[in-house]
Amino acid sequence: MTAIPRTTDFTADETYTPEGEYRFQNSREAVRRLPFPFPDDEYMYSMNLEPHVAAGTGALRAAFDIDEHYVSECAHRDQMLRDMPGVHYLALPHMMEAQWDMLELIFESYSRDFPEHFTLTKNGNEWRWQNRLLGIDDSFTFGDPATLPLDPMEYSTRQAQGEFVVLEEKDNTLVIGAGMTTQRADYSLQFNLGMNFAEFHGPVPKLDTMGILDRALKFLLRMKPGHPVRRVNWSLTVNPRLETSVETLPDWAPDRAKVTPENAGEMVYLRIELQPLHRLPRSNAIVFPVRTYLVSLAELVAHAPDWAKRLHRALASLDPELVDYKGFHRYHGAAVEWLAKYDDGAPLATGYPWIEDGIQPGPDSVD
Amino acid sequence: MSEAQHGSLRLRVDRIEPVTPEINRYTLSAEDGSWLPPFSGGSHVRVLIPFDDGQTRRNAYSLMSSPYDTSKYQIAVRRIHDGKRGSITLHEKVREGDALLVTTPANLFPLSKHARHHVFIAGGVGVTPIYSQLDELNLKGGSFELHLAVRGPEHATLGRELQEIYGERVRLYGDGDGSRLNASDVLAGRPLGTHAYVCGPARMVDDVIGAAHAHGWTDSNIHFERFEDLGSTGAPFSVTLARSGAVIEVSPEQSLLEAVEEAGHKLPYLCRGGACGECETEVLELDGSIDHRDDWLSESDRCTNKLIMPCVSRATCTKIVINA
Numbered sequence A: 001m002t003a004i005p006r007t008t009d010f011t012a013d014e015t016y017t018p019e020g021e022y023r024f025q026n027s028r029e030a031v032r033r034l035p036f037p038f039p040d041d042e043y044m045y046s047m048n049l050e051p052h053v054a055a056g057t058g059a060l061r062a063a064f065d066i067d068e069h070y071v072s073e074c075a076h077r078d079q080m081l082r083d084m085p086g087v088h089y090l091a092l093p094h095m096m097e098a099q100w101d102m103l104e105l106i107f108e109s110y111s112r113d114f115p116e117h118f119t120l121t122k123n124g125n126e127w128r129w130q131n132r133l134l135g136i137d138d139s140f141t142f143g144d145p146a147t148l149p150l151d152p153m154e155y156s157t158r159q160a161q162g163e164f165v166v167l168e169e170k171d172n173t174l175v176i177g178a179g180m181t182t183q184r185a186d187y188s189l190q191f192n193l194g195m196n197f198a199e200f201h202g203p204v205p206k207l208d209t210m211g212i213l214d215r216a217l218k219f220l221l222r223m224k225p226g227h228p229v230r231r232v233n234w235s236l237t238v239n240p241r242l243e244t245s246v247e248t249l250p251d252w253a254p255d256r257a258k259v260t261p262e263n264a265g266e267m268v269y270l271r272i273e274l275q276p277l278h279r280l281p282r283s284n285a286i287v288f289p290v291r292t293y294l295v296s297l298a299e300l301v302a303h304a305p306d307w308a309k310r311l312h313r314a315l316a317s318l319d320p321e322l323v324d325y326k327g328f329h330r331y332h333g334a335a336v337e338w339l340a341k342y343d344d345g346a347p348l349a350t351g352y353p354w355i356e357d358g359i360q361p362g363p364d365s366v367d
Numbered sequence B: 001m002s003e004a005q006h007g008s009l010r011l012r013v014d015r016i017e018p019v020t021p022e023i024n025r026y027t028l029s030a031e032d033g034s035w036l037p038p039f040s041g042g043s044h045v046r047v048l049i050p051f052d053d054g055q056t057r058r059n060a061y062s063l064m065s066s067p068y069d070t071s072k073y074q075i076a077v078r079r080i081h082d083g084k085r086g087s088i089t090l091h092e093k094v095r096e097g098d099a100l101l102v103t104t105p106a107n108l109f110p111l112s113k114h115a116r117h118h119v120f121i122a123g124g125v126g127v128t129p130i131y132s133q134l135d136e137l138n139l140k141g142g143s144f145e146l147h148l149a150v151r152g153p154e155h156a157t158l159g160r161e162l163q164e165i166y167g168e169r170v171r172l173y174g175d176g177d178g179s180r181l182n183a184s185d186v187l188a189g190r191p192l193g194t195h196a197y198v199c200g201p202a203r204m205v206d207d208v209i210g211a212a213h214a215h216g217w218t219d220s221n222i223h224f225e226r227f228e229d230l231g232s233t234g235a236p237f238s239v240t241l242a243r244s245g246a247v248i249e250v251s252p253e254q255s256l257l258e259a260v261e262e263a264g265h266k267l268p269y270l271c272r273g274g275a276c277g278e279c280e281t282e283v284l285e286l287d288g289s290i291d292h293r294d295d296w297l298s299e300s301d302r303c304t305n306k307l308i309m310p311c312v313s314r315a316t317c318t319k320i321v322i323n324a
């Protein structure tokens, strides 16, 4: 059971930017292993947390998933960090312990779940890290930052897919203490650093009144090391653009007006966010990773027809308040209209794809 | 990393060293050579000690090994003649090469992250959690000192071991030089931002807390370990799972959820701390009362005695049957 067949081709020359003309594409394999986030025809906002245990053969097999975009995503991160230094990676000075926790968690998970690509060798606290996908082979002393070329968190997350926000517990709330966020949607790390849970979560329609945020906070504060939990979230985005932060808004916002019912299949992407939360063992911090997957509506139709139908129904019946909140009201209609052509109304399975009897991608043949 | 099975790790006893006439140090590692779950300084594990009559005791022992080396755990066990026979069984029955079940580490005695100086006061085997705390501070460059009282030179091995590593910062009392540890003297005249940690016999803990208060310290700067603080522990009881008919003993040191998992059954859970609601389970029969300790059930839910949160709540009863 492998998430990535040994034959996976890592596509190194993809881009996630207009300058690079958004050269990005999913293989059929990559689409069909996605953590597709719609268990029902109607989408309900909820915290939908579940224990983060290995499930199925797709994206949820590993603690931290990688896929065919690993190499290009790491290159994109490097580019972003160089373009805007001090914006996308930040850590408050007392977060060093949590940084080592992060490095350990990522490297242990990768080497356990993808031994064909990563090897971690430990001799006491003398560690050797081999990352064959990026050609890295480094030795360092675990716990001693002077033995690494970068902060432990920057060093490890530069070699990881997804972004990472580290929260520390303070006076019964959670405060952002560090982050690697080169892919953030509508969000600013600089702005949010040091903010507490209620502040950075912002207003989510209907959630506050239901007391869900209070409950979520209480829950997070009780989380224990070794018992991670996960949720999947989603949004829509225009073009395969990973980074849509507040800082770069002028670069990407205008694209939203270019979507039409004719081009929505190519222009509109489903953005899936897999969020496995961990309590870190030494620092007692909580890490909130967001692993983002981009897939165009057209790719869904071609490779996962049942998921395309499900997406059509979920979008068509979506609460207008949530459409606004998720920020795609300008092209919501165009996306629904485009998808409608591929939905025959046949009944679909309920449940996430990684559970037994959950919704599967659909017929396993191309045309 | 080693995965916990039914909530506990199966470890091999690599080495047993007598360090004083009463204390043995055990070095444990994963049977398959994999890494153990990481922990922070001051953490403990519970060792499942099997008795010949089929009963199991769960004794808590502090981890002495470095938090930065997850290839092994070390614990020190003092033989205590308290009639419960847990430590004596470990001393007499467990040999190198044997396997032991051990829970994943938890920390009820963490270092303060904001202290400017750490003062440790310990007596006898109470030095064990401080081993890993000093390791952690040493690596992070934190400022600390340790005052350790022992009952005579033959009991001073661990203290001398620490002295060898940390030099002057470790002060031994009772190692044959007639010195006595006086908590009030140790704590007098400390600058703001000093934190004190005490681990030892109850009398010593009380002494240190009393002395600190007398010097005007606030409670937030005084740290000690109370195992009974674990929110889910209490008197033992047994529970019947309606679907399988299994009767499971919940021991004082484990939660209902942990006991059920250890017996190889599954219950839903998320937070394991009484906050998320995931583990809510129906109570089908009850002869006694439920000790609700969660933040989930409403007052009216509690009164009906029809629901229980197994991750934290217990029962005082002769019989409880849950819908699981």
Ligand code: FES
Residues within 6 Å of the ligand: B268, B269, B270, B271, B272, B273, B274, B275, B276, B277, B278, B279, B280, B294, B296, B309, B310, B311, B312
């Ligand atoms: S597991 Fe969360 S309340 Fe019991």
